[in-house]
Amino acid sequence: MSSTSTAFAPTHRGLRGSARGRRADPLFRAMLVLAASSVLLILAAMIVRTSIEASPVFASEGIFGFVTGQEWSVGTSRSEVTGTYGAFPFIYGTLKISFIAILLAVPTSIGIALFTNEVAPAWLRKPLIYTIDTLAMVPSVVYALVGLYFFRVVFWGPMGELVAGSPLGEATTFFGPPVLLASYWSAANILTIMILPIITAICRDVFAQVPADERNAAFAMGATRWEVMSRVIVPQSFSGIVGGTMLGLGRALGETLAVAVLIGSSQRWAPQLFFGGDSMTAVIANTFADAHPEAVWALLAIGVTLFFITMSVNIAARLIVARVNRRVGGSVVA
Numbered sequence: 001m002s003s004t005s006t007a008f009a010p011t012h013r014g015l016r017g018s019a020r021g022r023r024a025d026p027l028f029r030a031m032l033v034l035a036a037s038s039v040l041l042i043l044a045a046m047i048v049r050t051s052i053e054a055s056p057v058f059a060s061e062g063i064f065g066f067v068t069g070q071e072w073s074v075g076t077s078r079s080e081v082t083g084t085y086g087a088f089p090f091i092y093g094t095l096k097i098s099f100i101a102i103l104l105a106v107p108t109s110i111g112i113a114l115f116t117n118e119v120a121p122a123w124l125r126k127p128l129i130y131t132i133d134t135l136a137m138v139p140s141v142v143y144a145l146v147g148l149y150f151f152r153v154v155f156w157g158p159m160g161e162l163v164a165g166s167p168l169g170e171a172t173t174f175f176g177p178p179v180l181l182a183s184y185w186s187a188a189n190i191l192t193i194m195i196l197p198i199i200t201a202i203c204r205d206v207f208a209q210v211p212a213d214e215r216n217a218a219f220a221m222g223a224t225r226w227e228v229m230s231r232v233i234v235p236q237s238f239s240g241i242v243g244g245t246m247l248g249l250g251r252a253l254g255e256t257l258a259v260a261v262l263i264g265s266s267q268r269w270a271p272q273l274f275f276g277g278d279s280m281t282a283v284i285a286n287t288f289a290d291a292h293p294e295a296v297w298a299l300l301a302i303g304v305t306l307f308f309i310t311m312s313v314n315i316a317a318r319l320i321v322a323r324v325n326r327r328v329g330g331s332v333v334a
Contacts, residue, residue: 113203195248206240
């Protein structure tokens with residue numbers, strides 16, 4: 001009898017603990033809801049506040065006129081809008097260098113991730129992964145200085161001259177002259193290096209999550225290592241690749257210092273790859289400190305526009321991932 005009562009004693013204590021846990025559940029749930037909703041509240045406050053501050057410029061130019069206008073003439077008023085504000089050159093520069101960076105970084109990241117996961121020997125795999133991850137910890141100012149004083153003169157400038165003087169540059173406007181050291185090309189290349197570790201890390205993780213049974217089944221049917229990587233691993237990981245790409249694109253859209261140093265800081269725009277221009281983040285960083293109140297409103301309008309561009313890109317990525325997952329499935333949902 002004593003052994004029976006002893007055996008049941010922990011159970012009673014457990015039940016009393018569970019009762020206390022049930023009483024604490026509502027409080028814990030409320031804390032979680034508050035933590036989750038605080039992000040939305042902070043984001044909403046930022047959007048509302050910046051939109052209110054930028055409303056005089058939007059009212060003066062119109063949203064369509066602000067986005068498509070090409071003249072940026074800053075006024076000095078403290079109470080009204082007297083200048084002309086067309087942000088198209090900055091929007092164009094931001095989108096151009098970001099998408100060029102994505103076009104360069106995504107295939108490279110996929111190749112690095114496949115090599116480290118599937119091809120590299122064990123003695124090389126970890127040092128290579130650590131080296132790539134280290135790139136993500138390098139400050140933006142270091143990238144800016146290295147790009148400004150080394151790559152721009154030694155590598156990107158000579159490459160631009162070579163491409164612009166080739167038949168490709170003569171046949172197409174995009175690759176044609178003039179070739180400037182501070183240009184879309186220089187900014188896009190430094191962005192490529194900066195977003196490479198982010199996309200590579202995510203691709204490496206999603207490739208590792210592809211079921212081993214699917215790999216083994218492909219090998220059993222006579223597939224080569226290349227066929228397994230290209231027809232099994234990459235298609236199964238498409239949603240994860242898209243998620244990593246969107247994170248990299250978000251970094252590229254929001255990067256400021258390196259772009260401000262390398263893009264050229266020109267209010268003009270041109271279709272040429274090697275032409276100097278400006279980006280939305282760069283113009284804010286370069287002019288905000290000395291801006292008059294009227295110019296601050298315009299810069300806040302640029303910030304609001306950049307937010308909606310980033311949000312639109314993320315929504316589009318979610319729709320793409322959902323559509324692909326409905327059709328073929330994916331190893332990771334972005």
